[in-house]
Amino acid sequence: MKPSQSPSEPAAAAKPAPRCGYPTCPKPAPLKCPRCIETHYYSAKHQKEHWPLHKKLCVAPQKKISAPVGCHQKKVRGKKKKQQRKKKDPRKLETLDACYALGKACSFVSDFIDAERYGRRAKEGYEEQLGRDSEKALDATHCLILVGAGMREDEQIEKLRDLSKRCEKALGEENVVTLDTFNSLGGKLDENGECEEAIKVYERCLAGRTKVLGEDDRETLATLNNFEVFFADLKNCEKALEYFERALKGWERSVGKNHPPRTVRQARLLVQCFSQVGGEPATEKLVELSKRYGNGRVDLTTTATTKRDFF
Numbered sequence: 001m002k003p004s005q006s007p008s009e010p011a012a013a014a015k016p017a018p019r020c021g022y023p024t025c026p027k028p029a030p031l032k033c034p035r036c037i038e039t040h041y042y043s044a045k046h047q048k049e050h051w052p053l054h055k056k057l058c059v060a061p062q063k064k065i066s067a068p069v070g071c072h073q074k075k076v077r078g079k080k081k082k083q084q085r086k087k088k089d090p091r092k093l094e095t096l097d098a099c100y101a102l103g104k105a106c107s108f109v110s111d112f113i114d115a116e117r118y119g120r121r122a123k124e125g126y127e128e129q130l131g132r133d134s135e136k137a138l139d140a141t142h143c144l145i146l147v148g149a150g151m152r153e154d155e156q157i158e159k160l161r162d163l164s165k166r167c168e169k170a171l172g173e174e175n176v177v178t179l180d181t182f183n184s185l186g187g188k189l190d191e192n193g194e195c196e197e198a199i200k201v202y203e204r205c206l207a208g209r210t211k212v213l214g215e216d217d218r219e220t221l222a223t224l225n226n227f228e229v230f231f232a233d234l235k236n237c238e239k240a241l242e243y244f245e246r247a248l249k250g251w252e253r254s255v256g257k258n259h260p261p262r263t264v265r266q267a268r269l270l271v272q273c274f275s276q277v278g279g280e281p282a283t284e285k286l287v288e289l290s291k292r293y294g295n296g297r298v299d300l301t302t303t304a305t306t307k308r309d310f311f
Helices: 044-057 071-086 090-108 112-130 135-147 153-171 176-191 195-212 218-233 237-255 260-277 280-294
Strands: 028-032 039-043
Touching: 090 112, 090 135, 112 135, 135 153, 135 176, 153 176, 176 195, 176 218, 195 218, 218 237
Parallel strands: none
Antiparallel strands: 028 039
16 A cells, blocks of 8 residues: 555546457557547557548537537538539520420410420529529519410419519519510400500500610510500590501511511501591591502401400
8 A cells, every 4th residue: 555545545446448449459549539529449450440430420519619620611512512503504594495485486376285384394494593583584474374274364364463563573664574564464454354454554565665675676566556456446446546557657667568467467457447437538548558558469458357466
């Protein structure tokens, strides 16, 4: 017994020698875990296979005193991955543009099943890539509503109302997509017999398109065409004639006098309207139109269909 130790005090227990995680290993080596900040002993033999596994599976709470090794690098890597996810994929956007164009083409030939399929794919892709309130996503939503597969007319009108508000808030009143939505909403309201609201929406659309695109642009002239049809349906020939003449002059300047799909159709609509009005001024106008567009090549007496332009 040592002199410093009293007889009543028991002998201090000797500290056991560190052992490897594997009992058969005689010479363990100390390794400090960066996660749980504890020393683990493994021999050189088992260090390579067991130590990486412990580091991977260690779920001890992280100490605040000393930051674990590699923590900063993990955060940086996580940020980079998020940025890569948010980054626009140009190849995917090109595919979505093709789907959008194909859906629109299918709607023009009345293939509404394929139009809805491609339009929905484009809409969902644009929302994922660019955001729900992006210009392309809102435009694709607009086209999808117009396809109207399985939708009643009042549902279409309500959805177009909501979409026009979203477009106005996200893109502004004078954006092309917002104006397209106004034009479509006016057409649907007109078909549904809601004339007062339809004329207000048409006026907003016409003013915006004239300001942004110009008087002779196809979109502006399409809105004028919708005004013509609107007043012709109401038997308001004076107003209809005013818009007919404005549209006719615009088509003459933009596509030429004898362009069958547009100018000649416009002239035929004007002839029908003048025939309804009657009287000497109307007869003079009919003679003038026959000289300008007839010449033995174009028949102005053929009935023209009054069709609204929704796009």
